[in-house]
Amino acid sequence: MDKKILLILVAVIAILVVGAAFLMNPSNNQSKIDVLTKGPLHVGSTFQVRLAAPDNSSIANENVSFVVRDSSSNIVVNKSVKTNQLGVASLELDNVSEGQYTVNITFHGNDKFKNSTITHTLKVEAGSSDPVPIEIDNSTSNSTSNTTNSSSGNGRSSNDGSFYSAQSERTYYAGEIDMGPDGHHWKHIGNNEWVRID
Structure with missing residues (x-):
């Protein structure tokens, strides 16, 4: 009888080890x-x-x-x-x-x-x-951006949340991602406001 209990115990441990390895394997993501x-x-x-x-x-x-x-x-x-x-x-x-x-x-x-x-x-x-602004949201919440394009008097495309940067000589659109001088990625959320995403 002791052999049966030992055999069952070994089988249960083996199943648990295989199951734990399966759950911890990142290929399951x-x-x-x-x-x-x-x-x-x-x-x-x-x-x-x-x-x-x-x-x-x-x-x-x-x-x-x-x-x-x-x-x-x-x-x-x-x-x-x-x-x-x-x-x-x-x-x-x-x-x-x-x-x-x-x-x-x-x-x-x-x-x-x-x-x-x-x-x-x-x-x-x-x-x-037309330039199509994109939105990347690394959080779990949903958000939206205004992506209505129009043409401003200076010949540059703009939308309600866009702005022209003289420093980089380009227009940034709401939802656009750029790398900041600190080496992190920042998302333009409109009107020259930025949110760090990494």
């Missing part, structure tokens, strides 16, 4: 893909997505695959793009004409994160491409 580009785009615009961990931290330097299909299911773009340090992958829509498209976006996973795939419907309109 989900990854997620968020579409950053909102609304219809123009021919020549950039379509952006963000690859993130479950805690919403960026997954940098990883390949994200984009397969863009037209309304007849023909593949018009099949490209892999590496994410930047903010986890953003940018797909230039140079060879995409006006129309409705389905975009399959895939991260194939790595040793730390599982694969993830999303499908997004994209409308491309005729006309020139």
